[in-house]
Amino acid sequence: MMNLEQIDNKLKEMMTKTRYQHACRVSLLAQKIAEYYNLPIQKTMISALTHDCAKDYSLEELKNLVDKYNIKLNKVEKSIPKIWHAYVGAEMVKDIFMVDDWEILDAIRYHSTASSKLGLIGKIVYIADKIEPNRKLAKIRKLHEKVWEDIDLAMLELLNMELQYLICNKLIIHPDTLKARNKILMDRRVFEIGKIR
Numbered sequence: 001m002m003n004l005e006q007i008d009n010k011l012k013e014m015m016t017k018t019r020y021q022h023a024c025r026v027s028l029l030a031q032k033i034a035e036y037y038n039l040p041i042q043k044t045m046i047s048a049l050t051h052d053c054a055k056d057y058s059l060e061e062l063k064n065l066v067d068k069y070n071i072k073l074n075k076v077e078k079s080i081p082k083i084w085h086a087y088v089g090a091e092m093v094k095d096i097f098m099v100d101d102w103e104i105l106d107a108i109r110y111h112s113t114a115s116s117k118l119g120l121i122g123k124i125v126y127i128a129d130k131i132e133p134n135r136k137l138a139k140i141r142k143l144h145e146k147v148w149e150d151i152d153l154a155m156l157e158l159l160n161m162e163l164q165y166l167i168c169n170k171l172i173i174h175p176d177t178l179k180a181r182n183k184i185l186m187d188r189r190v191f192e193i194g195k196i197r
Contacts, residue, residue: 002097004042007049010096016056022132023049030128033147039120047107047125050097054089062088069095080172083112114159114180123155130158156184 002010012020030048034041057065062084066073069091077083090109093099106115107122114126127147131140139161146154159181166173 025132054085086112113174113176115176116179116183
């Protein structure tokens with residue numbers, strides 16, 4: 001696996017300046033959250049820095065890369081081209097940066113839809129991507145405090161906002177988004193029932 005500096009240098013060549021700056025802001029925020037929760041810093045930063053490495057490709061280029069990497073998109077995924085960069089990005093990070101860490105690859109693969117499979121690093125990347133400093137929505141700014149109290153509650157809040165947006169705009173909802181939300185609710189319910197006993 002390339003080190004963080006090598007990855008950073010390569011990303012500068014691959015991404016537009018605006019996209020690269022976004023990736024850096026996400027990575028810095030992810031680093032702070034990882035430090036706070038005592039998680040692996042380098043892994044978190046690599047996941048965050050590379051999460052949008054395929055976002056600047058055109059739809060046609062993404063289609064070609066989906067074929068190149070033999071990515072199997074289901075019917076729902078085929079109808080949401082906006083998320084293809086996440087699947088392609090995970091494969092590119094494996095291929096170009098020689099990353100074989102499943103936690104990093106899952107964080108990249110599911111940063112658009114979320115997933116019930118996500119570990120803490122994946123959740124941090126999902127959250128940092130949505131609340132990085134350039135995001136100006138008042139609702140999102142309020143979430144900053146929740147991140148330092150409870151990662152899952154911050155994630156749940158973001159998933160609720162995402163679902164509201166998709167429903168209001170009559171857009172297709174990826175089942176992974178619903179599963180991620182349900183898992184947090186079910187895990188918390190089991191935990192709360194356990195506390196009562």
